[in-house]
Amino acid sequence: MPELARRFTTVTAEAEVTGDPWLSRPRVLGDHAAPVAVLLRAEVRGIEDADGRRVRTRTPVLLIVDADVPAPEERAVGLRRAAPPSAGAGGNRPDGRAAWLALVPSTRLQVGGRLAPALTGGDRTAAVLRVRVRPKPRIVAGPNGPQRLAARLRAGLREATEGLPGDARALLPGLVVGDTSRITPELDHAFQETDLAHTLAVSGSNLTILLALLIGPPGLARQAERRGLAPRLGLSLRATALFAGALTLGFVVVCRPDPSVLRAAACGAVALLALATGRRRSLVPALATAVLLLVLYDPWLARSYGFLLSVLATGALLLLAPGWSEALRRCRVPPQPAEALAAAAAAQAVCAPVVAVLSARVSLVAVPCNLLAEVAVAPATVLGFAALATAPVLMPAAKALAWCASWPAGWIAGIARTGSALPGAGVDWPGSWAGALALAMVTVAVVLAGRRLVRHPWWCGVLGVLLVLLVTRPAPLTRVITGWPPPDWRFAMCDVGQGDATVLAAGEGAGVVVDAGPDPALVDQCLRQLGITRVPLLVLTHFHADHVAGLPGVLRGRSVAAIETTGFAEPADQAEFVRREAAARHIPVTTAAAGEERRTGPLTWRVLWPPPRDRPPSTGMRVPQAVPPPWPGGAGFEPDGPNDASVALLVRTGGLRLLLLGDLEPPAQQALLRSSSAAGLAGVDVLKVAHHGSAYQDPELIRLAAPRVALVSVGAGNPYGHPAPGTVAALRTGGAVVLRTDRDGPLAVTGTGGGNGSVHVTRGN
Structure with missing residues (x-):
């Protein structure tokens, strides 16, 4: 495939969609806006070049579908698409773009187009295939059963959130199932600036919240006086474990079983297990085991920044956050605020160098924005999943639940917009590994200095005022x-x-x-x-x-x-x-x-x-x-x-x-x-x-x-x-x-x- 791509060969390919389609970002080239295309990740199963040579393969590619490409024909029996994500029709055919965006993972396509090399070396994509109008694209096999069910549930959530205010309408599907099709570039920029982008993707915290709702406070998970829904339903510990396993499996299916969701499920389960047993340090080997298994399942995760950030954040919660929380409690900070502050600060301290490599920027508002947003993540997630489960059977109830979830979701979006609008929300930083090392050294110095300053409230107050001035940057000053x-x-x-x-x-x-x-x-x-x-x-x-x-x-x-x-x-x-x-x-x-x-x-x-x-x-x-x-x-x-x-x-x-x-x-x-x-x-x-x-x-x-x-x-x-x-x-x-x-x-x-x-x-x- 890479050799054909280097020759820009025109081919006919049979490909299986492996992820949800999305629209390319709007870009300005000179004095005009670049056309917006539909992008799909797929795996090519068979390919035929212009000379008639056919090859069977399993090669990951990126499909680019321009606005003038018609909707794929449905020739297989019993094919049904899910409702498309929120996107207008495009091109000469009003249903073309919406039909491509509605494709469900595991759908088999036959398309013609020209191959081109991937934009970056070492990427998991072997080639880029720009789909052409001729031969006309067609669907040769529909999605499998679990993916059809997941698509139906996701479409129901989109329908339930259709009438919500703009930010909540865009954010809630992303919080619940990682559906970011409605997130505008402006809102996405606000989340990037405040280091809240992790809330737009499915993370381990989503699963942890659901499991905590089932078993109650994690510390009581193995005790007779445990709380949550399970004891109220009369479930034994073994039945609770089985139900939690089924819930985790459903979570993976609905949120798509791609590596990022599997990573979230594994790391979220490890974090929950750590809290439930109270043996955080002894569970570092468990985290290492989960990482090893995931990398064996998908070796490309070893090159994934998202995977690295997830592992670092989970490790920080296991190793750093408990000690920092205890230190804050010794300084008379109430237990719950101390745990929340320690968790946010630990994750930010460990992940900031990697984020700096990706964005060449360090956010100064990440910790307070994450703290303020955290109070709304759990209710938004729980109510959102309730709307997701209710939509197929009782849409009015699902819309009522979605309306309730819109309040915490709107709060999270408001925090992101307010934080990113501050003049000093972030500072530019070298976007290289040398810059990451320098930031890590600065972070260590700040942590060591903080251990001494925490004993001097007046100095903490002065530094807090200076930080507020640095972030808000009053115009006269x-x-x-x-x-x-x-x-x-x-x-x-x-x-x-x-x-x-x-x-x-x-x-x-x-x-x-x-x-x-x-x-x-x-x-x-x-x-x-x-x-x-x-x-x-x-x-x-x-x-x-x-x-x-x-x-x-x-x-x-x-x-x-x-x-x-x-x-x-x-x-x-x-x-x-x-x-x-x-x-x-x-x-x-x-x-x-x-x-x-x-x-x-x-x-x-x-x-x-x-x-x-x-x-x-x-x-x-x-x-x-x-x-x-x-x-x-x-x-x-x-x-x-x-x-x-x-x-x-x-x-x-x-x-x-x-x-x-x-x-x-x-x-x-x-x-x-x-x-x-x-x-x-x-x-x-x-x-x-x-x-x-x-x-x-x-x-x-x-x-x-x-x-x-x-x-x-x-x-x-x-x-x-x-x-x-x-x-x-x-x-x-x-x-x-x-x-x-x-x-x-x-x-x-x-x-x-x-x-x-x-x-x-x-x-x-």
């Missing part, structure tokens, strides 16, 4: 220490890579945002550093992905009064994305047109471009029924593409005159020079250079604007050569100071402007 942003800033250009995101100061905590960049996390971080909590207006100059894909980051935790866009609704998928995000938050969307003037706080601005449409532009704040229709050709100008339909603004603030040109190219720039607005463009203080400083600029417009400062938003090492040397030279020849985000980082403009005034630009850190 941060400004004094770092100098960013300057206290009287008027205009800021965020460093969002190859894209645009700028902010105009509109009062305390308020800013008019112009474009959102390609990455929600980067624009959100920039706005947090600037202290922006309220956005009177968000202007999206045009619908290219490098200007609008970061929209969720602008909306995250901020009130946005309105969104203004261009009337040229192309690319259509990004225009629809903006409309959908705005509608979900009930934000009105209006269309900009030349001649429109507005004011908010110290800001006034005039729309210079695009020209008026055939019908007068809307100046109110009513929500249109949809994104504006394609350009009707107003004012005799027909744009050649989205760039030439960009919204361009002339802004006045504090004496400064700023010209923001979006991504206008020479045809639109020349038309702007011929318009009635041209006279007001002469001698601006600041120019936001069009189209990331590309070579496509009209020299006459640069000469007329004659900016004192020219700012270029551009990504480091971009493949387009932005900014073009000729454009930079033309700006400097006209007397402009040229600054660019790829070299200078985020930029903030202050000053009074005008002939006798001054303009200052501060570089961010």
Whole structure:
């Protein structure tokens, strides 16, 4: 298989699906969003190349199914799909993507496509198979009985949670059975930032909670006065053990018997056994035995970071947490909080070096976020599993249970969002094994110092206050220490890579945002550093992905009064994305047109471009029924593409005159020079250079604007050569100071402007 992949051979393959399908992450490539595909892990059982040579094999591959691939035909008798995960239909066939997402593990497929090498060496995937439209994919055998039952239960849970609030609807299936199909990239980022990502996957704690519900407090498991459901049902110890075994087996089937679930079941059982017997140290050999058996079952686990983290966390609970809990109790911490704090701190201390290798980041809020979330994990899990079991027989009761579970699930999501929104939620760290070793040494030093400091409450209080200040980073204190942003800033250009995101100061905590960049996390971080909590207006100059894909980051935790866009609704998928995000938050969307003037706080601005449409532009704040229709050709100008339909603004603030040109190219720039607005463009203080400083600029417009400062938003090492040397030279020849985000980082403009005034630009850190 790898040899065929190296030759990019076209083959016909029979493959068995081994995991739940999922959608690829949205990515921005240049100015457009990469198409989202369905991904499936499968095992190829037979393959035929173009020469007719057939080979029987058992080789793991990754299937990539693009949006235009039709749904697989069902030719086997008695095939039934589970209800698809929450995903819209895609491609030319409205049922294609949903049908692929609904495939159940153990389903046999026959597909044609082209093989390609796996992206990373040493991975458990031998090759990548991109499925083609021809020959048409078909199902040759349906899933086995246990997988059909598991799919029915999982589909019932999805149906029961359908009417819940957004975060609970997305999170509850993940907490219960590891179904993350509804988790948005924004919510996933919040869980990653707070080290709560383990709650989105099935872990040993899920099984431990269920078994504890059955047998009661683990310490009483072998005693006559044991609690839980088993003694109330009259079950003997032997019957309880058998029932617990059946429960564990059902857990594995429903949550899919892949290695990660088997790992969770084994490690969760070991942790429960340790608590039940009270002989934690003697059970380290039991943990080692479980690890050995799992690695023998699936040798690829030896290369799995997830497996390593699970083993480390379980080992920390067995070896470190008891001693730390005892030390906290000696310092008069109540027993239950002491155990919870010791468990969270021990797991974080041991796992943090490995997490740093994966994310090049260390979370400073992981322990408190895990402590706060832990109180809700058990009720959410128990109620979620109750809804799962009830859904096939009594859906109204399942929906009621899911509604009850939505409260703790919403609490967990709220903790993740709140923690990740803190300015100092994490610090960057070298993402290498040398960095992991350094972090391990720092952790040991902190633990040793903590053993001494715990005896001095005053020092603990002082360090606690300093940690809170480091995490919250109050804007006045941060400004004094770092100098960013300057206290009287008027205009800021965020460093969002190859894209645009700028902010105009509109009062305390308020800013008019112009474009959102390609990455929600980067624009959100920039706005947090600037202290922006309220956005009177968000202007999206045009619908290219490098200007609008970061929209969720602008909306995250901020009130946005309105969104203004261009009337040229192309690319259509990004225009629809903006409309959908705005509608979900009930934000009105209006269309900009030349001649429109507005004011908010110290800001006034005039729309210079695009020209008026055939019908007068809307100046109110009513929500249109949809994104504006394609350009009707107003004012005799027909744009050649989205760039030439960009919204361009002339802004006045504090004496400064700023010209923001979006991504206008020479045809639109020349038309702007011929318009009635041209006279007001002469001698601006600041120019936001069009189209990331590309070579496509009209020299006459640069000469007329004659900016004192020219700012270029551009990504480091971009493949387009932005900014073009000729454009930079033309700006400097006209007397402009040229600054660019790829070299200078985020930029903030202050000053009074005008002939006798001054303009200052501060570089961010």
